[in-house]
Amino acid sequence: xxxxxxxxxxxxxxxxxxxxxxxxxxxxxxxxxxxxxxxxxxxxxxxxxxxxxxxxxxxxxxxxxxxxxxxxxxxxxxxxxxxxxxxxxxxxxxxxxxxxxxxxxxxxxxxxxxxxxxxxxxxxxxxxxxxxxxxxxxxxxxxxxxxxxxxxxxxxxxxxxxxxxxxxxxxxxxxxxxxxxxxxxxxxxxxxxxxxxxxxxxxxxxxxxxxxxxxxxxxxxxxxxxxxxxxxxxxxxxxxxxxxxxxxxxxxxxxxxxxxxxxxxxxxxxxxxxxxxxxxxxxxxxxxxxxxxxxxxxxxxxxxxxxxxxxxxxxxxxxxxxxxxxxxxxxxxxxxxxxxxxxxxxxxxxxxxxxxxxxxxxxxxxxxxxxxxxxxxxxxxxxxxxxxxxxxxxxxxxxxxxxxxxxxxxxxxxxxxxxxxxxxxxx
Amino acid sequence: xxxxxxxxxxxxxxxxxxxxxxxxxxxxxxxxxxxxxxxxxxxxxxxxxxxxxxxxxxxxxxxxxxxxxxxxxxxxxxxxxxxxxxxxxxxxxxxxxxxxxxxxxxxxxxxxxxxxxxxxxxxxxxxxxxxxxxxxxxxxxxxxxxxxxxxxxxxxxxxxxxxxxxxxxxxxxxxxxxxxxxxxxxxxxxxxxxxxxxxxxxxxxxxxxxxxxxxxxxxxxxxxxxxxxxxxxxxxxxxxxxxxxxxxxxxxxxxxxxxxxxxxxxxxxxxxxxxxx
Numbered sequence: 147x148x149x150x151x152x153x154x155x156x157x158x159x160x161x162x163x164x165x166x167x168x169x170x171x172x173x174x175x176x177x178x179x180x181x182x183x184x185x186x187x188x189x190x191x192x193x194x195x196x197x198x199x200x201x202x203x204x205x206x207x208x209x210x211x212x213x214x215x216x217x218x219x220x221x222x223x224x225x226x227x228x229x230x231x232x233x234x235x236x237x238x239x240x241x242x243x244x245x246x247x248x249x250x251x252x253x254x255x256x257x258x259x260x261x262x263x264x265x266x267x268x269x270x271x272x273x274x275x276x277x278x279x280x281x282x283x284x285x286x287x288x289x290x291x292x293x294x295x296x297x298x299x300x301x302x303x304x305x306x307x308x309x310x311x312x313x314x315x316x317x318x319x320x321x322x323x324x325x326x327x328x329x330x331x332x333x334x335x336x337x338x339x340x341x342x343x344x345x346x347x348x349x350x351x352x353x354x355x356x357x358x359x360x361x362x363x364x365x366x367x368x369x370x371x372x373x374x375x376x377x378x379x380x381x382x383x384x385x386x387x388x389x390x391x392x393x394x395x396x397x398x399x400x401x402x403x404x405x406x407x408x409x410x411x412x413x414x415x416x417x418x419x420x421x422x423x424x425x426x427x428x429x430x431x432x433x434x435x436x437x438x439x440x441x442x443x444x445x446x447x448x449x450x451x452x453x454x455x456x457x458x459x460x461x462x463x464x465x466x467x468x469x470x471x472x473x474x475x476x477x478x479x480x481x482x483x484x485x486x487x488x489x490x491x492x493x494x495x496x497x498x499x500x501x502x503x504x505x506x507x508x509x510x511x512x513x514x515x516x517x518x519x520x521x522x523x524x525x526x527x528x529x530x531x532x533x534x535x536x537x538x539x540x541x542x543x544x545x546x547x548x549x550x551x552x553x554x555x556x557x558x559x560x561x562x563x564x565x566x567x568x569x570x571x572x573x
Numbered sequence: 574x575x576x577x578x579x580x581x582x583x584x585x586x587x588x589x590x591x592x593x594x595x596x597x598x599x600x601x602x603x604x605x606x607x608x609x610x611x612x613x614x615x616x617x618x619x620x621x622x623x624x625x626x627x628x629x630x631x632x633x634x635x636x637x638x639x640x641x642x643x644x645x646x647x648x649x650x651x652x653x654x655x656x657x658x659x660x661x662x663x664x665x666x667x668x669x670x671x672x673x674x675x676x677x678x679x680x681x682x683x684x685x686x687x688x689x690x691x692x693x694x695x696x697x698x699x700x701x702x703x704x705x706x707x708x709x710x711x712x713x714x715x716x717x718x719x720x721x722x723x724x725x726x727x728x729x730x731x732x733x734x735x736x737x738x739x740x741x742x743x744x745x746x747x748x749x750x751x752x753x754x755x756x757x758x759x760x761x762x763x764x765x766x767x768x769x770x771x772x773x774x775x776x777x778x779x780x781x782x783x784x785x786x787x788x789x790x791x792x793x794x795x796x797x798x799x800x801x802x803x804x805x806x807x808x809x810x811x812x813x814x815x816x817x818x819x820x821x822x823x824x825x826x827x828x829x830x831x832x833x834x835x836x837x838x839x840x841x842x843x844x845x846x847x848x849x850x
């Protein structure tokens with residue numbers, strides 16, 4: 147097998163180990179946080195008058211009832227991402243990549259109580275949690291050489307990525323219609339990437355790669371908020387936040403084994419000596435990669451039409467930062483009480499990609515998939531407690547370039563569905 | 574077609590604005606949070622149980638007056654006005670505390686205490702009835718119950734599921750313990766809210782007047798004790814002290830309700846017979 151064959155094979159393989167696509171860093175609304183807030187599609191900046199307000203707009207908890215409040219939310223979420231026509235079979239058929247993700251976790255817990263002139267809150271949020279898996283086995287994959295196709299191709303992916311926020315909030319009213327508040331979250335991100343693949347060629351050569359990476363980020367996420375009620379039934383909310391990474395530990399390990407040919411070849415920025423045709427190549431390194439996150443600002447408007455009806459909307463701006471483009475997302479929500487014991491909520495939201503549209507002729511472009519979502523929930527109230535059952539659905543279409551240094555563009559789809567069950571108390 | 578859509582949109586927005594105007598004042602309050610005073614049997618039981626615990630705490634700070642006659646007399650007067658409290662589901666208990674200070678306490682569920690020092694300053698039964706009525710009004714209006722949100726156990730399926738999801742039991746237990754501390758702090762240190770004090774004055778006057786006592790009893794007693802007591806810690810406006818506000822409110826209440834004729838009894842003789850034999 148000559149050098150160009152090897153290059154082709156490496157192109158086929160390398161897309162599995164780029165650093166930038168290990169987790170879904172391309173979107174900001176990977177999981178809608180909160181109880182009532184989730185039902186409203188996350189349009190909560192101008193409402194925020196319960197424990198979820200600590201996350202959306204801490205100024206809102208100043209409007210919480212005098213009683214203490216607590217809320218907890220449990221979410222079961224599944225997601226499927228499909229990259230279409232990534233591989234071509236010998237018979238001309240196309241093959242898709244399918245990655246699935248699911249997680250069951252406590253998504254939010256918060257308490258708010260009156261302290262002095264204001265309200266003190268304490269909350270825990272998981273704004274992003276994925277456990278992505280891909281387990282696919284392909285046969286008879288075409289290569290540029292008709293006499294030596296890939297006979298077997300096995301790929302396993304097992305990625306997990308979670309972001310945690312925990313911290314206090316305080317809000318106080320400056321007047322009957324104006325409140326300010328702040329939250330200081332401690333930020334922790336725990337990522338683990340495990341990927342392996344094996345190619346077996348018809349003429350006997352094989353290629354094996356295992357990639358392992360862990361990344362831990364520690365930092366802070368301050369949130370400042372303000373709510374102004376120009377009228378009794380209208381509220382305008384504004385909040386700004388930014389995640390600041392203070393400490394990072396990244397560890398990567400690559401293991402290659404191949405029986406293809408000799409010579410130095412560039413793989414993912416590294417040179418490897420394949421002169422020994424039956425060798426194992428190992429590389430392990432620790433890094434300190436502090437990622438910069440953009441600041442975000444949300445402007446919300448809520449109209450409390452009556453005690454039974456609420457309309458609310460948010461516009462959220464995420465700034466640009468190095469490899470992330472600026473994004474504007476929208477959310478709209480409504481709440482209706484059928485009776486004092488039963489409320490229905492519905493929300494629409496966007497989750498646009500923070501990447502440029504993919505253009506023809508370029509290589510190594512980040513995937514660009516815009517997601518649109520619908521949330522709905524029912525809440526049962528009884529005396530001092532309530533429970534909420536809700537479902538969230540998101541769907542997006544876009545494009546991706548899965549193969550390194552290739553101008554080929556693949557269509558991509560994301561489909562998310564999650565169910566949540568939450569409880570809230572007054573005490 | 575577009576015109577029709579515009580008309581529908583206009584009507585919809587107009588209707589929503591009208592509804593919004595009608596409900597102006599409710600603001601953020603949601604339907605589930607309105608009328609939070611609705612009670613059931615478990616709430617009543619919780620009120621009485623909480624009041625009993627609070628009464629025990631009061632008796633932990635004071636000694637009961639060892640005089641059966643005086644205690645019996647105060648119970649008779651107290652229950653006479655409590656008949657008009659509007660809370661027939663409560664059984665009222667009155668007791669005299671052996672303390673020289675001038676004070677009175679009310680614990681939810683019907684427990685009322687008055688000090689020997691307060692009785693010493695009184696001149697007639699109408700004043701005693703006025704003070705006891707004021708304390709009874711704190712109970713009937715549930716001032717502590719509302720402020721601390723004392724509620725009964727929620728045995729509904731909703732609450733059960735909520736407990737299961739969020740594990741609230743321990744939180745609720747600790748919260749009730751905290752509430753007891755807060756209630757004791759209200760009684761012994763920081764006092765009731767001003768609006769609650771004024772409401773208790775207004776209702777107390779009417780209660781004692783309906784029971785046949787002179788409506789001036791509470792006013793006369795307050796006028797006398799203002800020289801002996803420090804100002805209410807919750808009301809620090811020196812230009813307009815708490816006593817003055819209360820006396821003005823009492824005057825207005827008497828006037829508005831047509832009680833200025835003051836034809837009712839003071840029962841001075843019976844009072845002296847039992848309290849100052």
